[in-house]
Amino acid sequence: MKLDFIKKMTKPDLIYLDYNATALIKPEVIELMSEVMKEGGNPSSVHGLGRLAKARMEEARSIIAEQINCRPQMIIFTSGGTEANNMAVLTCDRTRLITTNVEHDSIRSASSRFKGGVDHLSVDQDGLIDLGVLKELLEENGSSAIISILFANNETGVMQDVKKISAIAHEAGALLHIDAIQALTKVPIDFMELGADMMSLSSHKTGGPQGVGALITYEKLPVKSFVMGGGQEIGRRGGTENIAGIAGFGKAVSLIPQSLEKMKELESWRDEIERKLFEYAPASKFLGQNAKRLPNVSTIYMPNVTSETQVMNFDLDKICISSGSACSSGKVKSSHVIDAMSNDANIATSTIRMSLGWGSEHSDVRAFIKSWKKQYDRKNS
Amino acid sequence: MTEKTVKFPIYLDYQATTPIDERVLLAMMPYLTTNFGNPHSVEHSFGWQAEAAVEIARKNIATLIGASHGEIIFTSGATESNNLAIKGIVYAAYPKKNHIITVKSEHECVLASARSLENGGFDVTYLDVDEDGLIDMGALEAAITDKTSLVSVMAVNNEIGVIQNLKAIGDLCRDKGVIFHTDAAQAVGKIPLDVEELNIDVMSISGHKIYGPKGIGALYLRKNTPILSLIDGGGQENGLRSGTLSPALCAGIGKACAIAGEEMAKDYQHVTELSIRLLSKISAALNNVHFNGCRENRYPGNINLTFYGIKSDILVADLRDIAISTGSACSSAKHKPSYVLEAIGLNKQEIDASVRIGIGRMTTIEEIDHAADHIIKRVQYLL
Numbered sequence: 001m002k003l004d005f006i007k008k009m010t011k012p013d014l015i016y017l018d019y020n021a022t023a024l025i026k027p028e029v030i031e032l033m034s035e036v037m038k039e040g041g042n043p044s045s046v047h048g049l050g051r052l053a054k055a056r057m058e059e060a061r062s063i064i065a066e067q068i069n070c071r072p073q074m075i076i077f078t079s080g081g082t083e084a085n086n087m088a089v090l091t092c093d094r095t096r097l098i099t100t101n102v103e104h105d106s107i108r109s110a111s112s113r114f115k116g117g118v119d120h121l122s123v124d125q126d127g128l129i130d131l132g133v134l135k136e137l138l139e140e141n142g143s144s145a146i147i148s149i150l151f152a153n154n155e156t157g158v159m160q161d162v163k164k165i166s167a168i169a170h171e172a173g174a175l176l177h178i179d180a181i182q183a184l185t186k187v188p189i190d191f192m193e194l195g196a197d198m199m200s201l202s203s204h205k206t207g208g209p210q211g212v213g214a215l216i217t218y219e220k221l222p223v224k225s226f227v228m229g230g231g232q233e234i235g236r237r238g239g240t241e242n243i244a245g246i247a248g249f250g251k252a253v254s255l256i257p258q259s260l261e262k263m264k265e266l267e268s269w270r271d272e273i274e275r276k277l278f279e280y281a282p283a284s285k286f287l288g289q290n291a292k293r294l295p296n297v298s299t300i301y302m303p304n305v306t307s308e309t310q311v312m313n314f315d316l317d318k319i320c321i322s323s324g325s326a327c328s329s330g331k332v333k334s335s336h337v338i339d340a341m342s343n344d345a346n347i348a349t350s351t352i353r354m355s356l357g358w359g360s361e362h363s364d365v366r367a368f369i370k371s372w373k374k375q376y377d378r379k380n381s
Numbered sequence: 382m383t384e385k386t387v388k389f390p391i392y393l394d395y396q397a398t399t400p401i402d403e404r405v406l407l408a409m410m411p412y413l414t415t416n417f418g419n420p421h422s423v424e425h426s427f428g429w430q431a432e433a434a435v436e437i438a439r440k441n442i443a444t445l446i447g448a449s450h451g452e453i454i455f456t457s458g459a460t461e462s463n464n465l466a467i468k469g470i471v472y473a474a475y476p477k478k479n480h481i482i483t484v485k486s487e488h489e490c491v492l493a494s495a496r497s498l499e500n501g502g503f504d505v506t507y508l509d510v511d512e513d514g515l516i517d518m519g520a521l522e523a524a525i526t527d528k529t530s531l532v533s534v535m536a537v538n539n540e541i542g543v544i545q546n547l548k549a550i551g552d553l554c555r556d557k558g559v560i561f562h563t564d565a566a567q568a569v570g571k572i573p574l575d576v577e578e579l580n581i582d583v584m585s586i587s588g589h590k591i592y593g594p595k596g597i598g599a600l601y602l603r604k605n606t607p608i609l610s611l612i613d614g615g616g617q618e619n620g621l622r623s624g625t626l627s628p629a630l631c632a633g634i635g636k637a638c639a640i641a642g643e644e645m646a647k648d649y650q651h652v653t654e655l656s657i658r659l660l661s662k663i664s665a666a667l668n669n670v671h672f673n674g675c676r677e678n679r680y681p682g683n684i685n686l687t688f689y690g691i692k693s694d695i696l697v698a699d700l701r702d703i704a705i706s707t708g709s710a711c712s713s714a715k716h717k718p719s720y721v722l723e724a725i726g727l728n729k730q731e732i733d734a735s736v737r738i739g740i741g742r743m744t745t746i747e748e749i750d751h752a753a754d755h756i757i758k759r760v761q762y763l764l
Binding site: 014016018021022023024025030033034037038040041042044045046047048049050053078079080081082083085086104105106107108109110112113202204209210211212226227228229230231238239240241242243244245311315320321322323 | 390392394397398399400401406409410413414417418419421422424425426427428456457458459460461463464468488489490491492493494497587589594595596597611612613614615616623624625626627628629630697698701704705706707
């Protein structure tokens with residue numbers, strides 16, 4: 001398929017501002033994937049076609065390794081971020097889990113299955129954990145612990161100070177796993193510099209396809225998937241690999257330099273939204289605004305209008321946003337992330353998430369601001 | 382003349398993976414491009430379109446196997462389906478029941494799941510197979526106790542193509558109140574399988590073995606079967622399998638199942654004719670060939686042959702224009718001898734002289750003629 005044709009096809013006729021749920025797949029990714037899907041081949045087969053499939057996969061592995069600064073052997077491809085998060089926490093052979101109360105659902109449910117003690121760190125109103133409390137928790141039995149932290153929050157974009165956390169963790173002999181699913185391609189990621197022992201990634205938040213993710217981990221750690229047999233991924237994750245998906249993931253990651261460049265523009269648009277809404281409605285709030293956060297997302301409180309009503313009205317204006325993470329939005333309950341950051345119950349029930357991405361244009365921003373103001377006026381004037 | 386019409390290399394490894402049917406690729410494209418949404422975003426139409434695609438795919442799979450769409454769970458592939466079925470059901474039945482039964486010639490991921498249960502303190506019975514590759518029903522019946530929660534027997538073997546007597550196994554398990562799981566990755570879409578008729582409770586399905594994409598599979602789970610999840614999170618797939626689904630991959634496996642439902646008889650006849658053609662050419666030219674596995678109860682697209690007196694890895698490597706394998710793709714990458722051939726009584730020398738040839742929907746007569754010629758010549762040369 002020709003690239004310009006794909007580009008035309010991928011142009012949505014609605015205004016999509018829900019990139020943290022899933023991003024549009026980049027045309028370059030689709031082009032490569034359709035090529036790879038036509039090639040076929042099982043990467044475990046030793047004949048030519050198998051070797052071609054294997055080469056496609058290993059190419060993606062080296063691209064990702066290079067872009068995030070790890071060795072290719074440290075990448076275990078999975079079916080997605082959820083699987084990576086589950087295996088990191090549940091198979092690492094540690095007896096204590098320290099995590100936060102603003103994690104993604106995949107870590108929240110894994111922690112409920114964790115065999116051993118679990119501590120949940122709370123966050124302040126900016127969404128940040130208290131490093132002093134973490135240190136205290138690690139004073140005793142630190143070396144039996146795994147810490148699992150969301151690098152950039154999926155709802156607010158708030159970023160924890162992973163470098164400091166990893167220094168604290170390693171001083172106490174604890175392992176550190178970070179969920180960098182939302183951060184990848186939005187902020188620079190250098191695995192070695194961050195200092196974590198494990199890191200979860202997902203393709204479909206980056207402009208790659210759904211159904212692919214990865215866990216970055218050191219070979220010496222005992223971590224392996226729940227999906228076993230066949231011996232793929234150096235015996236750490238069984239099953240014929242999703243070659244086209246992995247190739248697409250690799251392509252999306254190879255475009256990180258362009259993505260980060262676009263993020264500068266998105267950040268100025270996001271700041272423009274927050275500035276204009278605040279000028280218009282000083283009672284509005286932007287969660288995590290004072291913390292370091294992802295450049296593309298704003299979590300916005302609109303006084304006196306419930307999240308459900310806002311989502312519906314934005315939809316009538318052909319604008320796609322969400323009231324929280326896609327996983328929990330399917331279940332319609334108030335956000336545990338916002339609850340954790342604020343003790344005002346109204347805020348959690350009247351907040352929506354707007355997230356920009358590589359396909360966003362300034363006209364989308366203007367349409368969003370217009371629709372927001374219209375809804376605000378209906379209830380607040 | 383055949384030289385001109387044949388495209389090289391000739392792909393005869395359909396058990397390792399199948400090419401994607403072009404119709405499947407077309408069905409997937411809209412969900413990579415315009416309808417790219419997260420199927421779990423219930424708040425806008427991108428999400429709805431994606432969800433609709435997932436649900437249509439679910440119905441297509443259900444229809445193919447005589448199930449209801451609420452009984453289909455999407456997974457990342459048959460390996461995950463097998464892991465989920467075996468571990469999930471056995472964990473759910475514990476501590477009341479702590480025993481499972483499977484077969485020595487199962488796919489590696491079934492055996493790996495069984496071994497991990499064994500390491501966790503569960504009892505596992507590994508049934509033998511006879512020289513045809515079939516289990517003994519009496520032995521199965523004798524192995525079932527009141528502690529048995531699950532019987533897992535694969536439908537079509539991935540190395541030798543033999544089909545177990547699913548109806549008899551299903552009936553026996555139903556009679557004994559034991560859950561029956563079958564790894565049907567090589568069977569779905571190739572032979573008729575009706576979960577009601579065969580009394581199958583749980584069945585693993587693969588996308589890339591039926592001309593669909595890699596990275597997607599499904600698990601049929603009979604309504605009200607107790608099971609625990611392996612991957613938790615957003616609670617997708619009724620809480621049994623968390624993680625964002627790929628609408629493109631779902632649409633792909635769904636379309637592959639829809640096509641299989643319509644064209645199964647045609648495909649089966651095509652594969653049978655080509656299989657007979659290949660075998661008669663080889664057996665007419667060579668007298669050192671042995672056909673492995675039951676002749677009658679088998680899927681004809683999977684041929685496993687022993688060429689006495691040669692080394693099959695050398696044969697496979699020499700046949701540069703033809704993609705065949707010495708065994709399953711999983712084990713061929715690790716150069717381990719086939720435990721399936723060992724289970725049907727072949728000795729080490731015979732195992733090392735065996736190849737698997739896979740025929741499928743896209744295989745042509747010209748390819749078969751060409752491949753037969755080359756294989757025969759090469760075997761004669763190596764002798």
